[in-house]
Amino acid sequence: MLPKQLHCLLFVVIAGGIIIFWLVSTPASLRRTDVLTVTPWLAPIVWEGTFDPQVIDEAFRSYNLTIATTVFAVGKYTRFLRDFLESAEKHFMVGLNVQYYVFTDMPSHVPITVTLGVGRRLNVVKVPKFDRWQEISLRRMELIQTAIEEYIHQRANYIFCLDVDMIFHGRVGPEALGKLVAAIHPWFYWVPRNEYPYERRTISKAYIPQDHGDFYYQANIFGGAVEDVHRLTKTCREHLEMDKSAGVEAVWQEESHLNWYLWKNKPTKLLSPEYVWDDLRGQGAKEIKLVRFSSVIKNKAEVRENP
Numbered sequence: 418m419l420p421k422q423l424h425c426l427l428f429v430v431i432a433g434g435i436i437i438f439w440l441v442s443t444p445a446s447l448r449r450t451d452v453l454t455v456t457p458w459l460a461p462i463v464w465e466g467t468f469d470p471q472v473i474d475e476a477f478r479s480y481n482l483t484i485a486t487t488v489f490a491v492g493k494y495t496r497f498l499r500d501f502l503e504s505a506e507k508h509f510m511v512g513l514n515v516q517y518y519v520f521t522d523m524p525s526h527v528p529i530t531v532t533l534g535v536g537r538r539l540n541v542v543k544v545p546k547f548d549r550w551q552e553i554s555l556r557r558m559e560l561i562q563t564a565i566e567e568y569i570h571q572r573a574n575y576i577f578c579l580d581v582d583m584i585f586h587g588r589v590g591p592e593a594l595g596k597l598v599a600a601i602h603p604w605f606y607w608v609p610r611n612e613y614p615y616e617r618r619t620i621s622k623a624y625i626p627q628d629h630g631d632f633y634y635q636a637n638i639f640g641g642a643v644e645d646v647h648r649l650t651k652t653c654r655e656h657l658e659m660d661k662s663a664g665v666e667a668v669w670q671e672e673s674h675l676n677w678y679l680w681k682n683k684p685t686k687l688l689s690p691e692y693v694w695d696d697l698r699g700q701g702a703k704e705i706k707l708v709r710f711s712s713v714i715k716n717k718a719e720v721r722e723n724p
């Protein structure tokens with residue numbers, strides 16, 4: 418027989434072990450209580466602390482997925498390409514196959530000297546020069562739709578459509594993959610929905626009535642399975658064209674149409690504003706534990722062709 422104290426000690430050690438094991442093995446999602454981590458339709462909202470990067474990477478390794486990544490660098494926006502690509506090579510879908518599609522009117526300005534990792538390729542797609550920056554925004558959906566139909570559907574499992582005047586600062590990995598994925602705008606996630614800058618004129622196909630809508634999504638990053646993004650770009654393109662023939666331009670062009678589409682077709686995964694930050698917002702927000710992808714501060718007057 419063991420002495421009583423030893424029994425006690427053994428009990429304490431075993432109980433302590435169980436508690437420590439419970440703390441370590443509890444899913445990470447239980448650690449974020451300060452932010453919304455799931456939508457009312459049960460889609461996860463990805464925040465730092467809601468997933469285990471190692472578990473995710475391990476789970477995706479065997480699938481050998483290819484991610485198409487579109488980016489538009491038209492006119493003076495080619496100047497953003499190098500930082501965009503170099504930072505993407507450090508942080509974006511590392512370990513997966515990535516096919517970049519750079520849409521540009523100036524192929525000679527594409528920095529082909531950026532070193533790409535194994536399984537990653539840069540493709541340049543020539544597009545006409547647009548006179549107004551709004552025109553780029555109006556044509557982007559059409560160009561992505563066409564590219565998916567012509568070649569992306571054979572080459573990729575997923576597609577992400579990204580803005581070029583942005584830099585990766587932290588991991589954007591397979592935790593961001595899903596059938597239909599959109600990111601919550603960094604300036605509107607705490608704002609009541611009646612104050613979202615949705616298109617409010619009934620004449621536009623992007624019209625969302627007051628008291629409707631879920632989140633305000635930013636068009637700087639959206640993606641998903643190739644088929645789902647194809648449907649999105651096709652619908653938005655049709656609506657943009659219908660607006661154009663009616664002589665209307667939605668308040669935030671394609672972003673307004675994207676928001677309409679995602680109101681009618683709920684995304685299966687949402688990315689927190691960590692995934693679409695804005696350098697103008699700075700580092701102060703306490704719920705942002707890690708800025709992953711952020712718009713660089715730019716002189717709009719200098720890079721845009723028109724106000």
Ligand SMILES: *[C@@H]1O[C@H](CO)[C@@H](O)[C@H](O)[C@H]1NC(C)=O
Pocket residue numbers: 481483514
């Ligand atoms: C993984 O996918 C790439 C690109 O589709 C392909 O070239 C490669 O052969 C695949 N590797 C394996 C092991 O299936």
